Amino acid sequence: xxxxxxxxxxxxxxxxxxxxxxxxxxxxxxxxxxxxxxxxxxxxxxxxxxxxxxxxxxxxxxxxxxxxxxxxxxxxxxxxxxxxxxxxxxxxxxxxxxxxxxxxxxxxxxxxxxxxxxxxxxxxxxxxxxxxxxxxxxxxxxxxxxxxxxxxxxxxxxxxxxxxxxxxxxxxxxxxxxxxxxxxxxxxxxxxxxxxxxxxxxxxxxxxxxxxxxxxxxxxxxxxxxxxxxxxxxxxxxxxxxxxxxxxxxxxxxxxxxxxxxxxxxxxxxxxxxxxxxxxxxxxxxxxxxxxxxxxxxxxxxxxxxxxxxxxxxxxxxxxxxxxxxxx
Numbered sequence: 001x002x003x004x005x006x007x008x009x010x011x012x013x014x015x016x017x018x019x020x021x022x023x024x025x026x027x028x029x030x031x032x033x034x035x036x037x038x039x040x041x042x043x044x045x046x047x048x049x050x051x052x053x054x055x056x057x058x059x060x061x062x063x064x065x066x067x068x069x070x071x072x073x074x075x076x077x078x079x080x081x082x083x084x085x086x087x088x089x090x091x092x093x094x095x096x097x098x099x100x101x102x103x104x105x106x107x108x109x110x111x112x113x114x115x116x117x118x119x120x121x122x123x124x125x126x127x128x129x130x131x132x133x134x135x136x137x138x139x140x141x142x143x144x145x146x147x148x149x150x151x152x153x154x155x156x157x158x159x160x161x162x163x164x165x166x167x168x169x170x171x172x173x174x175x176x177x178x179x180x181x182x183x184x185x186x187x188x189x190x191x192x193x194x195x196x197x198x199x200x201x202x203x204x205x206x207x208x209x210x211x212x213x214x215x216x217x218x219x220x221x222x223x224x225x226x227x228x229x230x231x232x233x234x235x236x237x238x239x240x241x242x243x244x245x246x247x248x249x250x251x252x253x254x255x256x257x258x259x260x261x262x263x264x265x266x267x268x269x270x271x272x273x274x275x276x277x278x279x280x281x282x283x284x285x286x287x288x289x290x291x292x293x294x295x296x297x298x299x300x301x302x303x304x305x306x307x308x309x310x311x312x313x314x315x316x317x318x319x320x321x322x323x324x325x326x327x328x
Contacts, residue, residue, distance in 0.1 A: 080215040084302065086303055116228045
């Protein structure tokens with residue numbers, strides 16, 4: 001199935017709504033928040049209060065509004081899954097890609113994207129007590145302490161490799177002024193990208209009923225993040241050693257390893273296929289999740305996304321099942 005636009009009927013509906021609003025004398029008035037909520041991907045809307053701006057995204061993106069099985073894959077233990085050819089924009093596989101799911105730490109792809117868009121990678125951030133305080137046990141962290149000083153670049157490595165939740169909070173405070181301010185930036189970015197089934201309440205992905213996304217929206221976010229060379233450079237790094245300053249001025253040595261078994265080389269891929277990099281996510285509610293970038297022998301890029309897999313080991317088996325078709 002080629003990723004061609006299927007939105008002609010949607011555009012007709014949208015134009016009809018705009019005409020109706022204008023006819024009612026409301027062209028400069030408040031537009032209901034859900035007036036342009038699309039039931040298809042690829043359409044993003046922002047309301048400035050003075051005008052309504054509609055951005056059409058389908059031209060350069062994979063677009064799908066139904067389940068697709070152009071390749072054979074076993075995703076029986078996952079709630080949602082997709083496998084897209086990023087170069088030809090072909091949907092090779094899609095299963096429940098518009099169903100809302102808990103994203104767990106795949107949230108951090110958006111955290112990194114907003115940080116790269118608005119932050120200075122060489123700027124120093126100081127760790128606050130709030131950033132390292134969590135209301136639940138067993139939270140993955142980089143072991144940051146109050147008063148530690150790191151660059152945004154270092155924090156992004158901690159964010160994307162070991163999936164450190166303390167790093168996510170420090171980034172949010174540094175770039176957004178506060179965690180709440182940064183989350184607002186995340187949601188604004190999601191709206192800009194057309195990720196209309198996404199809502200964030202934190203920068204780390206810890207469980208909240210109001211924190212959700214879809215496999216397709218994660219594709220939109222990941223596609224945008226890939227435009228930044230620094231994002232890809234970090235994502236494909238198996239481990240990263242660095243030194244930063246503690247509050248007392250002493251040096252702290254740290255080494256952070258990727259949580260992605262493909263990136264670490266613990267899970268194999270077929271000959272001629274490269275697992276470039278990926279972002280994992282796991283909570284009890286979200287189960288096991290993964291967003292993974294691959295390349296074949298001809299440098300064609302593919303993204304595989306699996307959400308809500310029953311077990312971590314099964315997650316990688318199902319992702320591997322996408323790859324068997326690449327050498328056929």
